[in-house]
Amino acid sequence: MVRQDDERTLLQIRDLHTHFATADGLVKAVDGVSFSIRNGATLGVVGESGCGKSVTALSVMRLIERPGRIVGGTITFGGKNLIDIPDDEMREIRGNQISMIFQEPMTSLNPVYTCGNQIAEAVSIHGGMSGGEARKRAIEMLSQVGIPDPARRAEEYPHQLSGGMRQRVMIAMALSTNPELLIADEPTTALDVTIQAQILELMKALRERNRMSIMLITHDLGVIAEMADDVVVMYAGKVVEQSDVNTVYEHPHHPYTRGLLASIPRLGEKRNRLEVIKGVVPNPLNLPAGCLFQRRCPSAMPICNVAPPFQEVAPGHLSRCWLTPAGDPPSVGEAPSEQVALDAAAALSAE
Amino acid sequence: MARSEGLPVPGAPLARPATEIDEVDLVPVRTYWQLVRRRFLQHRMAAIALVLMVVLIVSSIAFPLIGGDAWFKTSLTHGPKDPSSLTAPLGYDNLGINIFFRLMRGLQTSLTIGFFAVLIIAGLGTTIGSIAGYVGGWVDNVLMRVVDIVLSLPTFFLVLMFVAFMGSGNVFVIIFAIGLTGWTTAARLVRAEFLRLRESDFVQAAKALGASDRRIVIRHMIPSALAPVVVASTLGIADSVVTEAALSFLGFGLRPPEASLGNMLTNAQDYFYRQPLWIWYPGITLILLVLAASFLGDGLRDALDPRQRIEA
Numbered sequence: 001m002v003r004q005d006d007e008r009t010l011l012q013i014r015d016l017h018t019h020f021a022t023a024d025g026l027v028k029a030v031d032g033v034s035f036s037i038r039n040g041a042t043l044g045v046v047g048e049s050g051c052g053k054s055v056t057a058l059s060v061m062r063l064i065e066r067p068g069r070i071v072g073g074t075i076t077f078g079g080k081n082l083i084d085i086p087d088d089e090m091r092e093i094r095g096n097q098i099s100m101i102f103q104e105p106m107t108s109l110n111p112v113y114t115c116g117n118q119i120a121e122a123v124s125i126h127g128g129m130s131g132g133e134a135r136k137r138a139i140e141m142l143s144q145v146g147i148p149d150p151a152r153r154a155e156e157y158p159h160q161l162s163g164g165m166r167q168r169v170m171i172a173m174a175l176s177t178n179p180e181l182l183i184a185d186e187p188t189t190a191l192d193v194t195i196q197a198q199i200l201e202l203m204k205a206l207r208e209r210n211r212m213s214i215m216l217i218t219h220d221l222g223v224i225a226e227m228a229d230d231v232v233v234m235y236a237g238k239v240v241e242q243s244d245v246n247t248v249y250e251h252p253h254h255p256y257t258r259g260l261l262a263s264i265p266r267l268g269e270k271r272n273r274l275e276v277i278k279g280v281v282p283n284p285l286n287l288p289a290g291c292l293f294q295r296r297c298p299s300a301m302p303i304c305n306v307a308p309p310f311q312e313v314a315p316g317h318l319s320r321c322w323l324t325p326a327g328d329p330p331s332v333g334e335a336p337s338e339q340v341a342l343d344a345a346a347a348l349s350a351e
Numbered sequence: 352m353a354r355s356e357g358l359p360v361p362g363a364p365l366a367r368p369a370t371e372i373d374e375v376d377l378v379p380v381r382t383y384w385q386l387v388r389r390r391f392l393q394h395r396m397a398a399i400a401l402v403l404m405v406v407l408i409v410s411s412i413a414f415p416l417i418g419g420d421a422w423f424k425t426s427l428t429h430g431p432k433d434p435s436s437l438t439a440p441l442g443y444d445n446l447g448i449n450i451f452f453r454l455m456r457g458l459q460t461s462l463t464i465g466f467f468a469v470l471i472i473a474g475l476g477t478t479i480g481s482i483a484g485y486v487g488g489w490v491d492n493v494l495m496r497v498v499d500i501v502l503s504l505p506t507f508f509l510v511l512m513f514v515a516f517m518g519s520g521n522v523f524v525i526i527f528a529i530g531l532t533g534w535t536t537a538a539r540l541v542r543a544e545f546l547r548l549r550e551s552d553f554v555q556a557a558k559a560l561g562a563s564d565r566r567i568v569i570r571h572m573i574p575s576a577l578a579p580v581v582v583a584s585t586l587g588i589a590d591s592v593v594t595e596a597a598l599s600f601l602g603f604g605l606r607p608p609e610a611s612l613g614n615m616l617t618n619a620q621d622y623f624y625r626q627p628l629w630i631w632y633p634g635i636t637l638i639l640l641v642l643a644a645s646f647l648g649d650g651l652r653d654a655l656d657p658r659q660r661i662e663a
Binding site: 061063066091092093094095096099100102104107108109110111112121122125126170173174 | 488551552553555556557558559560561562563566570571574575
């Protein structure tokens with residue numbers, strides 16, 4: 001069910017559960033997520049708002065704040081389970097081996113320090129460099145992320161830079177310590193389209209150069225197509241489909257993924273209305289039994305009242321759906337009976 | 352003839368020299384503090400208040416140095432009937448003490464008390480407020496209930512009691528009394544700022560960089576939370592000076608021969624009919640000091656708010 005361990009795996013998440021105890025009840029924001037990130041590869045995590053993408057990322061960084069809590073699972077990185085290690089050790093990994101950039105470049109920089117100062121801080125937290133060295137490194141990083149006249153820009157305050165420039169500064173900050181994994185939480189959502197393309201190009205170039213892995217969180221399938229090697233599609237706190245990027249685009253299996261892909265407008269295609277996925281994401285406080293997508297699913301079947309297994313539909317291609325690998329409803333004879341399905345579900349939850 | 356002006360002269364360069372274009376590209380870089388200074392100076396009353404404050408501070412330091420022991424030295428040869436002179440611009444009081452130098456000494460005492468009391472207020476308020484705001488939970492609850500309790504007590508009587516028990520007439524006791532009762536507003540302001548900053552993206556980003564709690568609080572949160580404290584502190588100087596004056600007026604402050612604006616007022620009330628000016632000297636000085644501190648605080652509040660735009 002989970003991709004096999006091998007030495008090329010940088011980060012492995014197994015059965016991660018992150019729950020939020022709100023006043024209205026328990027929200028299972030991340031409910032049994034498993035995936036891994038290969039060395040030097042980019043993993044795209046797609047899904048609509050509130051499906052648990054960001055919470056998964058913050059769980060990896062262990063930056064989940066009250067009332068949230070990681071209640072189960074393992075996150076293996078560098079031979080260690082990040083969920084168990086002490087806070088000090090985690091702090092050493094944060095920003096050093098795993099860096100993160102956020103969605104809002106406008107507010108993610110501290111307004112009271114110059115850009116150079118902030119990058120230098122990132123370096124000095126982990127590098128133990130002197131002030132002068134850290135400053136030099138900051139200017140070097142600014143030129144690496146393609147900021148013209150870096151020495152002067154280093155003296156400027158965040159409010160003096162445009163959004164794209166600020167995101168470049170954020171990237172410079174995140175990469176100043178040469179991390180092995182960069183978590184980018186919607187890095188281009190707040191930018192306009194031309195700047196988005198520039199930032200994506202920059203991230204690609206820096207990925208090759210630093211040989212790092214990227215966990216790219218987005219709801220923009222275009223960005224995924226551009227950047228990712230592997231894709232994880234999330235829905236309501238669960239991974240519903242997982243494969244390499246070509247398979248997901250060309251042979252999507254899960255109806256949700258198909259719906260997402262169908263809702264992208266295409267150039268040159270005449271359509272009166274865009275396809276949409278009907279309905280809304282289920283209330284996380286009151287999730288339906290069985291398949292979480294069934295109420296919005298065009299191919300919903302009676303069997304969908306039982307939680308579908310996360311099964312391999314092709315080598316390396318996993319999907320959480322009852323449909324046969326060919327995408328047909330399971331035929332009456334071959335289909336696992338209700339009892340078989342219940343057994344499968346029981347086995348799954350026992351794991 | 353006019354038409355030919357627009358046409359290029361043969362042989363002349365068509366484009367403007369490159370240096371001019373380069374200059375257009377250079378947007379002047381202004382730091383936060385340069386912006387603050389500009390905004391502050393645009394606030395006219397604040398600028399006047401700043402000048403007045405500087406004059407008051409400088410004279411409270413310089414004149415006591417020049418006058419030496421003149422501020423408490425009695426004299427049998429001088430008295431209230433002496434005309435004002437260059438060495439005694441405000442004349443002599445009933446004991447033959449040079450009123451001007453006594454006034455300056457009193458101003459010095461008041462400013463010292465105001466300054467150090469506010470230092471305690473700001474220090475205590477920032478510490479307690481930042482702990483409450485950053486840690487949150489029950490710690491926040493306990494600290495804020497303490498603030499509520501202190502706020503619900505009549506501050507002036509608390510100060511009065513403290514001074515009466517700990518020894519009146521002692522500058523340090525007065526400073527502590529004012530400081531220990533006045534920190535609540537600063538604590539609330541800092542806590543509120545911290546609650547806002549804790550959720551801010553740049554604090555989250557700093558955490559993601561692996562910054563420790565201490566570093567986040569000291570380097571990333573306190574500088575942003577300080578503006579309201581600076582404003583409250585400046586206004587607090589005015590409050591502290593008035594409190595000290597009130598204490599002295601009631602006889603719990605500094606006693607002669609120590610000089611403060613408050614005890615000069617007390618002394619002057621005995622001579623209200625014969626020497627009405629004696630009450631005006633410390634009174635006006637006190638008013639000027641309080642006004643200067645208030646307008647300074649107002650100006651700082653406007654200047655430190657980065658959302659305020661400058662009309663160029």
